[in-house]
Amino acid sequence: MKKLIVLLLALALALPLAACGPSQDTTAVVRYGLSNAWDTLMPYNSPSGSNYTRIVCDKIYDRLAYVHADGSLDPRGAVSWESGDSGMSVVFHLDENAAFHDGTPVTAAHWADTIALMTNPDCPALGRSVFNVLAGTDESGAAIPGEALGAEAVDAYTLRLTFKTPTTPEDFLLDRNREFYVLPTHLLEDTDPAEVMDLALWEAPIGSGPCKFVEELPGSQLTLQANPDYQLGRPGFDLLVITVMDKSNLLPSLMAGDLDYYAFGGNLSAESAQTAREGGIEVLEGTVPNSFYELMLNNETIPSSALRRAIDLALDKQALCLHTAQGLGEPTATDLTPGTTYTSSLTWSRDVAEAEALLAEGGYDGRTYTLACTSNRSGLAALMQQQLGEAGINVTIATVDSATLFSGMAEGQYDMAIASHTPGALPLWFTESRFSAGNNIFHVSDLTPYATLISQIKAAADIGTRQALVDELQALLASERPFIPLWFGRTLHAQSPTVDNIDYPSSSFSNENVWDWTLRAD
Amino acid sequence: MGRYIRRRLITAVPVFFGITLLVFLMVNLAPGSITDLMGEGSAAGADKAALEAALGLDRPLPLRYAGWLGDLLRGDLGESYFYDRPVSRLIAQRVGPSLLLTGSGVALAVAIALPLGVLAAWKPRSPWDRLASALSLISYGVPGFFLCLAGIDLFSVTLGWLPTHGMYTFGTFTSLTDLLRHLVLPAGVVCISSLGELVKQTRAACLEALGQDYIVTARAKGLTEGGVMVRHAFRGSLVPVLTTILSHIPHILGGSVVVEQIFGWPGMGSLLFSGISQRDYPVVMGVTVVIALAVLLTNLLLDLVYGLADPRVRYGKG
C-alpha cells in the first residue's frame, strides 16, 4: 500500500515527461554499451592495456587484419600477406584505398614509421612489448641501437615485418594483430619522440579506422562518426555513441531499447538467456570457446607437485563449469583450446580418494590456503572451497578486485587465484608468456624445462614435430601441475534488435566488424 | 567582528591540512597500484619499472605528499594515470552532471519533505503522518541499488517510459525534455534516499516548535490553527531543517556513487568509483579532496554569514 503511494508519486512525475519522446531526427545512431571505461585514445599509451581500450581503438585506428573467433583471418589494412625469407618475415600488401581521416592515404611508410617511433627507446610508449617479436628489438620491445628494425616499407604499399624466430603470418596475426595499429605519423614528423604522448592529437585522434572521432567525455562517453571512405565500406550508421555503464544495466538497457549493442559481443549467461528471450531479444550461441578458466597456483607456497595434483583431482570441474557456464563448457586437462590444430590426449576425471593419497604423499600439514577471486566469482570460489574441503584441503577465500588479485599473485600473497582468459588458437597462447623470467606468475622455482620446450616448439619446422613437442610440454605440465586448467567455455550473445550483420563472437579478439553493421529499417 | 572572522579562518587551516593529509595517506598507504593492472599481470618487468618511474612512484612518501600539496595549492591536481590527462579537467567535466543529478534529487526531496513534515507534525497519526513514516521507511530501509534496478525494470524494461542510462539519447544535448527524461529515474532514487531524513527532521522540528511558549501565546491570541502552523511553527522549525539540508551538501557535491555507477551518469561519484577500482590515485585523491575542500569552504562561508547575521553566534563557538 505504502509502496504503491510512492510508485504513484513517481508515476505522476514520469507521465508528462514520458509523453514527449526524444526528438526523432534523421541521424542513424548506434548506441553502444561498455561495462568498463577505456583509458586513452592513444593505443600505445594505455596504462591498463585492457580489452576495453582495444575495442575502442579498434574503431578509430586500422589494423592489418580482421581476426575471426575461429582463428580465420580477413583482410583489413592489408589485402593479402605471405611468408618470406624462409619463414623469418611476412610481407603485407596494404590496401591502396585506405586513408586517414584527414584524407592522407595510408602507406607502408606509415606502418614502418609507427613501429620505428613506438620502439624508439626515447618514446615513452607503454604497449611496446607487443613489438618484441620483431628483429632488432629487445625483450621489452625497445629497438636495439645499431640493429636493423624488423619493419620496413618495401614500396608504397608493401610492408615487410622481420621476426627473431620463424613465424607464420597466421601465428603472428592471431597473437599480435589486436595491438598493431597504424598511426598518422605524417602528423608526428616534427615532434620529439619523447613528447609524442603529450600531443593534443590523442585527445581528438586521427586514425584510419572505420569511425572518426567526434567527442569524448573520458571514462563515460565517446561519440564517433562513420568514416564514409573506409576501405571495407562505410558503416551503416551515422553516429556511434559508446557509453560506460554498470554491467547490471546492460541487458535491461538492450531490452528497453536504449542500447543497440553492448560489448563484448552482447555476452550473456545462460541464466539471463531466458529473460532476454522473453524480452524479445534473440540469443545466439557461440560455437568456439571464448573463455578459459584456470586456477592459478603459487608453486612457492605449494611446493610439492603431489599437492598440486591433489588439488587438481579434488576439484569437481564438471560442477564448476556447470555453475559458471551452465552447460556451455567442457572441463579440460590442458590449456590447449579445443578445435584448434594441436591436441592433447590427456584427460581428467575427479578422484577424491586419489587426491587424499597424493596429499599424504605430498606431506600436507593441514594448513589453510588463501584463494583469491574477484567479487563476481565468489560463488565459484565457494564451490571450490567445499570441493577441496571434501578432500581435506583447507581454503579461505579473499574477494578482491582484479588488479589486487594479479598483483597479489605476482607478489606471492595468495596461494591460489581464479582467473579467466580469452583462449588463443596457438599451442603456446597460454604458456609462453607465463613461464618467462620476467613474468613467473606461478612462482615456479626452475623455469628451464618449460623455457626449453617452449623455444623448441616455437622453432619447430613442421606440424608433426610441433605436436610431439606440445605433447611433451603438456606431459610436463600434467606431472608438475604449476597451474590447474579448469574448463573452456562458450558464450551466448544477445543479438541486437536494431543492428544487423554483427559478428558477435569475433569481439573476443577485440575486433568488431562495424563496417558491415547496418541499422535495421523499421 | 574582525576577530570572529579571523578566528574562524584560523580554525579552517588545521582542517585543511587534516583533509589533505587524510586523503594522501589513505590513498598512498593502500596496497596495489596502477602498474599491476598492466595486461592482467602479464606486463613485462621493464614496462612496470618504467611506468613507476614515469609516474613518480619511486620517490619517498613525505616527498610525494609535499609535492602533491604544493601542486594542490597551485590548483594542479596532477595527471590521471588511467586517462592520462589533468585530473582538474576530468573533475570539471563531472561537476555539472553531479550537481544537476544530486541537486535536483535533493531539491525534489525538500519540496516533498517540507510540506509533508509540517502536515505530519500538525496532525499526528493522520494519513499524512502515516505517509511520512512510510516514506521514511522506504528511504531508510531499501538499499539504493535496489531502487535503481527495480526502477529500471519497471519504468524502462516493462513500461518503456524512461531511458535506462546516460544523460542524453544521442550523446549530446538535443532538448531539455530529453535531458529531463534521463534525469527522472536517477534523481528519483536520490530523492527517495534523502527524503527520509528530511521528513523526519522537519516533523521533529515542527513538533518541537509547537511546544514552544510563543506558539501557545499565538494560539491564545486566537490565531487559526493553519495560521499558527504556517506563520509560527513552520518558521520556528526552519533553522533545524535548513541545517539538515545543509548537511546534505557533501552528499550533493560527492554525487551518489551507486546511482551514478548504475545509470552511467557522468558525475563525480562514478569518476571516483572507477578511480578506486582502477587504482588511479590522482583521481581518487583529486575527487575526495575537492569534495572535502568544497564542504570546508561552504561551511566557512555559512558560518561567516551566520556570524554577520546573528551576534550571538560570535560567542560560545570554538
Place this chain on the structure above:
Amino acid sequence: METHAYLPRSPWARFRTDRRAMLCLSVLCLELVLVFLLPPLLGLEPNVSDMAAGFWAPPSRTHWLGTDDVGRDLLARLLCGGQVSLLIGLSAAAISAAIGVPLGLLAGYRRGAWEFWLMRLADVVQSFPSIVLVLCLVVLTGPSAGNIVLVLGLLGWTGIARLVYGNTLTVRDQEYIVAVRALGASRSLILRRNVLPNVISPVWCSIPLRAGRAILSESSLSFLGVGIRTPQASWGSLIQAAADLTVLTARPWAWLPPALCIILTVFCLAGIGDGLRDALDTRSRRLPI
C-alpha cells in the same frame, strides 16, 4: 506529547508504556533470537551446496526458500546473513558511541586545546560524504566483515561526539556541577557521575538509527563488490543477487526475504530510537542533582 502530565518515574518505565517502541524492541529481540538459535536447532548449513537440489532451486520442502547460485540453502543463508548484518549494525554503532562519547565529553568539559583539536578532527572527517570515505577505506584495507565494522564504527564517532560535546558545554557550567567541583571531586568522577548521565540521552536515541544505517551501508558496499568475504552472507550480499535481471524478475524468493528483513530491522531500530527519545526527553524532567 500529551502524556507528559502523568509521567512515570524512570525512563525505562516510560519506554515500557510506549506500545510502538515496545513492539519494535520485541521484534528486534525475536529477530536476534531466531537468527542465532534457528540455524543450530534446524541443523542448517549456510555454506554447503546441495548438488541434488541444484543451482537456483525454487522453494521446496527441503529448502523452504530455495537455493542460491551455488546450491546453498537460502533460509540458512538468510539466518546466518542476519547474524552478520545485525552484528555489523550493532557493533559499528557501539564502536562509534564508545569513541564518540568520551571524546565529546573531553572536548566539552576540558575545552581549550582538547576542544580545538578534537572538533577540528571531527570537521575533517565530516567534510567527506560518508560513502566516499567508507568505500575508499574498505577497498584499501581489504573487504571483510571486521574491516567494515571498524571503518563504519571509526568514522561514525563524529556525529555522536558533537551531540555529547554540545550538551556537555551547556551542562558543565550549571550550578550543580560547579558545586560538585567546589567540593573537590576529581575530574573523572565528575565526568562519570554528574556530566555523563545528563548528556547521554541523545546518544541512546541515535544508536539504533546508526545501526540501521550501517546495515544499509554494508549492502551498498556489497553491491559495489567490496562487501564481506565469501562464503559469508549478509542481508546486503543476499539482496545483491537481484542485480541480475533474471533473479530480479523471476526469482523473488531469492531477494525478497532479505529485503524485507532489512526493512523490518531498520524500521524497528528507528522505532526504538523514537521511543528512547520520548522516554529520555530531558525537557520533561528535572536534572538530577
